Amino acid sequence: MTPGRQTIIYTLTDEAPRLATEAFLPVVRTFTEAADIDVTTSDISVAARILAAFPDRLTEEQKVPDNLAELGLMTQEPGTNIIKLPNISASVPQLNTAIAELQAKGYDIPKYPYDPQTPEEIEVAERLSACLGSAVNPVLRQGNSDRRAPKAVKEYARANPHSMGKWSMASQTHVAHMTHGDFYAGEKSIILDRACDARMEVVTPDGETHVLKTVPLEAGEVVDSMFMSKKALLEFYEEQLNDAKETGVMFSLHVKATMMKVSHPIVFGHAVRVFYKEAFDKHHDLFDELGINVNNGMVDLYDKIETLPSSKKEEIIEDLHRCHEHRPELAMVDSARGITNFHSPSDIIVDASMPAMIRIGGKMYGADGRKKDTKAVIPESTFARIYQEIINFCKTNGSFDPTTMGTVPNVGLMAQKAEEYGSHDKTFEVQYDGVANIVDAATGEVLLSQDVEAGDIWRMCTVKDAPIRDWVKLAVDRARASEMPAVFWLDPYRPHENNLITLVRKYLADHDTEGLDIQIMSQVRAMRYTLERAWRGLDTISVTGNILRDYLTDLFPILELGTSAKMLSIVPLMAGGGLYETGAGGSAPKHVQQLVEENHLRWDSLGEFLALGASLDDLGRKDDNPKATILAKTLDTATGKLLENRKGPSRVTGELDNRGSQFWLALYWAQELAAQTEDRDLAAHFAPLAEKLTADKDTILEELLSVQGTKVELGGYFQPSVEKLREAMRPSETFNSALESTLA
Numbered sequence: 001m002t003p004g005r006q007t008i009i010y011t012l013t014d015e016a017p018r019l020a021t022e023a024f025l026p027v028v029r030t031f032t033e034a035a036d037i038d039v040t041t042s043d044i045s046v047a048a049r050i051l052a053a054f055p056d057r058l059t060e061e062q063k064v065p066d067n068l069a070e071l072g073l074m075t076q077e078p079g080t081n082i083i084k085l086p087n088i089s090a091s092v093p094q095l096n097t098a099i100a101e102l103q104a105k106g107y108d109i110p111k112y113p114y115d116p117q118t119p120e121e122i123e124v125a126e127r128l129s130a131c132l133g134s135a136v137n138p139v140l141r142q143g144n145s146d147r148r149a150p151k152a153v154k155e156y157a158r159a160n161p162h163s164m165g166k167w168s169m170a171s172q173t174h175v176a177h178m179t180h181g182d183f184y185a186g187e188k189s190i191i192l193d194r195a196c197d198a199r200m201e202v203v204t205p206d207g208e209t210h211v212l213k214t215v216p217l218e219a220g221e222v223v224d225s226m227f228m229s230k231k232a233l234l235e236f237y238e239e240q241l242n243d244a245k246e247t248g249v250m251f252s253l254h255v256k257a258t259m260m261k262v263s264h265p266i267v268f269g270h271a272v273r274v275f276y277k278e279a280f281d282k283h284h285d286l287f288d289e290l291g292i293n294v295n296n297g298m299v300d301l302y303d304k305i306e307t308l309p310s311s312k313k314e315e316i317i318e319d320l321h322r323c324h325e326h327r328p329e330l331a332m333v334d335s336a337r338g339i340t341n342f343h344s345p346s347d348i349i350v351d352a353s354m355p356a357m358i359r360i361g362g363k364m365y366g367a368d369g370r371k372k373d374t375k376a377v378i379p380e381s382t383f384a385r386i387y388q389e390i391i392n393f394c395k396t397n398g399s400f401d402p403t404t405m406g407t408v409p410n411v412g413l414m415a416q417k418a419e420e421y422g423s424h425d426k427t428f429e430v431q432y433d434g435v436a437n438i439v440d441a442a443t444g445e446v447l448l449s450q451d452v453e454a455g456d457i458w459r460m461c462t463v464k465d466a467p468i469r470d471w472v473k474l475a476v477d478r479a480r481a482s483e484m485p486a487v488f489w490l491d492p493y494r495p496h497e498n499n500l501i502t503l504v505r506k507y508l509a510d511h512d513t514e515g516l517d518i519q520i521m522s523q524v525r526a527m528r529y530t531l532e533r534a535w536r537g538l539d540t541i542s543v544t545g546n547i548l549r550d551y552l553t554d555l556f557p558i559l560e561l562g563t564s565a566k567m568l569s570i571v572p573l574m575a576g577g578g579l580y581e582t583g584a585g586g587s588a589p590k591h592v593q594q595l596v597e598e599n600h601l602r603w604d605s606l607g608e609f610l611a612l613g614a615s616l617d618d619l620g621r622k623d624d625n626p627k628a629t630i631l632a633k634t635l636d637t638a639t640g641k642l643l644e645n646r647k648g649p650s651r652v653t654g655e656l657d658n659r660g661s662q663f664w665l666a667l668y669w670a671q672e673l674a675a676q677t678e679d680r681d682l683a684a685h686f687a688p689l690a691e692k693l694t695a696d697k698d699t700i701l702e703e704l705l706s707v708q709g710t711k712v713e714l715g716g717y718f719q720p721s722v723e724k725l726r727e728a729m730r731p732s733e734t735f736n737s738a739l740e741s742t743l744a
């Protein structure tokens with residue numbers, strides 16, 4: 001960072017976005033330098049986060065700073081401007097694979113211990129837990145969420161519709177969720193009338209009190225207590241497995257074990273153990289001895305039985321196969337590679353997996369590679385019902401038509417670890433039958449109380465008052481700016497949301513809502529209302545809590561645009577800065593596979609282009625940097641041109657890929673800058689680049705294309721070699737030198 005200059009902090013993450021950024025950063029720097037903007041990077045990849053957790057085990061050269069903690073602090077400063085790419089929210093198997101790669105590279109990092117017992121193991125588990133699941137986003141998202149399809153993107157999708165599968169009235173596909181004993185069923189909620197330290201404790205029938213945690217809470221915080229009954233969950237799975245078998249549909253499970261990193265692996269593991277009940281009963285002791293934990297997926301079992309003599313291993317595999325005989329067919333994640341829905345919880349992330357199923361007409365792939373109807377099991381009913389509502393709609397009306405359907409932007413409550421997504425440090429697998437209390441530690445007053453049994457999952461979720469006010473304001477601002485109706489998806493029958501309804505009504509009164517159409521509806525009604533409007537080509541803002549923010553910002557973009565990668569995704573930080581996310585999806589592991597095998601990267605950086613535009617616009621407005629404003633405007637036009645001329649990456653090897661698409665962006669951007677008349681210095685500065693890229697277009701595209709079709713070696717998956725990355729992602733010398741000569 002140079003004093004007196006503005007700075008964009010660009011995150012370096014994992015998988016496909018990490019690859020794309022390697023190519024894109026030199027482009028970004030070439031342009032931002034002309035507006036005196038520094039671009040610094042911050043490596044928050046899962047590998048970097050693991051290394052940052054163990055400075056005491058690393059040599060001086062190996063040590064890395066705790067970038068995430070630093071960025072977290074910076075979100076509290078008004079001048080902060082961060083571009084955040086999707087990162088891996090690691091499951092245990094992913095974490096251990098990353099650690100194995102680091103170990104092989106000479107880093108003394110321990111594996112995640114199964115069942116930690118010794119103080120040393122407990123400490124290792126604690127440090128590594130901080131790298132597990134969704135560990136980055138909740139730290140950086142110190143603001144609420146504004147996700148939408150920019151006009152040009154929506155228009156492009158209307159003119160160039162993606163494929164949609166057909167829905168049939170006869171489809172057997174449906175959502176199965178619990179109807180009792182889940183988090184929704186027994187939820188309790190209060191708006192706290194004081195600040196206090198709240199103790200979570202379980203009191204057993206013999207009067208013993210087991211304290212689980214004490215947390216500070218603020219006055220005005222909405223505090224919920226809810227639990228999922230293990231007994232009810234196991235019964236539910238058994239019923240659903242039998243029903244799927246009888247009715248001949250596949251069985252698929254959809255959870256969010258990355259975000260809900262304590263509760264959903266448990267929910268996932270129970271499904272696997274019920275499915276393979278006989279095999280797990282027979283080999284119970286051996287599985288325990290081996291430390292098999294299918295909360296991490298069947299991959300954990302298959303890995304660990306590798307150490308057994310082959311006859312024992314074969315016996316186990318046969319017993320597992322035998323279970324399949326009386327169970328329904330399992331949906332596959334990758335039928336070509338034999339990977340089932342139970343392989344790893346990080347393969348079945350509900351926000352991406354359900355929309356993919358809905359988009360292709362309510363089908364998932366079977367083991368034979370054919371598309372079939374499925375029972376989509378989403379145990380927790382709170383939000384599962386919205387998916388059944390859209391399934392009902394599609395069965396009645398047919399598939400949505402991307403050429404005519406309206407758009408559904410989202411304003412999501414997210415700041416300061418709001419609601420369920422901030423609850424993992426207050427989520428417990430209960431060890432005793434008893435009463436689970438949340439108690440004001442100072443007075444002993446029981447604030448919320450639940451009857452629980454051993455094995456139940458109990459959690460406290462909270463949302464602070466300031467984020468709720470900010471969310472309501474953001475909703476009003478977006479409704480005003482977009483002239484769209486805004487619907488708060490809040491269910492009065494759910495205690496938490498009923499409390500939110502009270503607060504939303506109260507805070508709406510602080511704003512001028514004259515002429516705005518703002519309504520509050522339960523989730524199922526809101527879904528129906530929004531779908532009916534979208535069907536007729538009408539737009540509706542969804543204003544939701546944190547989980548629906550996540551679900552809807554994949555669901556609607558995938559139907560409207562074919563992917564959530566094309567979303568503008570802004571987090572106006574409550575302290576005044578801006579966090580610009582790139583799209584609403586993840587880090588697309590399949591894309592890396594294709595690059596490594598065929599040197600073609602189908603990742604679309606459009607989300608990154610949009611994020612950069614918003615980031616530059618912010619720098620222009622907030623700190624009076626007119627050059628940044630011109631960069632933002634011209635980037636916006638260049639992005640529009642890129643869409644218009646269909647220069648996005650193709651999925652097919654041998655055609656334009658991510659690198660080629662970035663070249664087109666650079667060309668259009670330089671041309672726009674050279675052509676604008678607001679700032680003659682900028683025009684003169686970029687004219688030679690525009691000329692050079694225009695003249696050398698064919699050479700550059702040929703250089704970029706000629707490398708495709710062969711294998712690429714990146715020197716690592718989680719921690720690729722920087723040199724190899726650069727070599728792979730910047731194969732056009734002509735393009736590279738054009739950028740360099742502009743910077744010089």
Ligand SMILES: NC(=O)C1=CN([C@@H]2O[C@H](COP(=O)(O)OP(=O)(O)OC[C@H]3O[C@@H](n4cnc5c(N)ncnc54)[C@H](OP(=O)(O)O)[C@@H]3O)[C@@H](O)[C@H]2O)C=CC1
Nearest residue numbers: 086087088089258349352563565585586587588590603604
């Ligand atoms: N913001 C964040 O940090 C997020 C991180 N994640 C993490 O990402 C990983 C993968 O998550 P998963 O749920 O599988 O979802 P992804 O969103 O990564 O992938 C689903 C599919 O969406 C398509 N896709 C996504 N982004 C792009 C893009 N930029 N260009 C083109 N296509 C795109 C791809 O389809 P196709 O294969 O057909 O090309 C991809 O396979 C996990 O580790 C998860 O934890 C997930 C969500 C958000």
Ligand SMILES: O=C(O)CCC(=O)C(=O)O
Nearest residue numbers: 089134137258259550584
């Ligand atoms: O942090 C994560 O793991 C996922 C985030 C996500 O899916 C989202 O915000 O849409």
Ligand SMILES: [Mg+2]
Nearest residue numbers: 351550554584
């Ligand atoms: Mg999501």
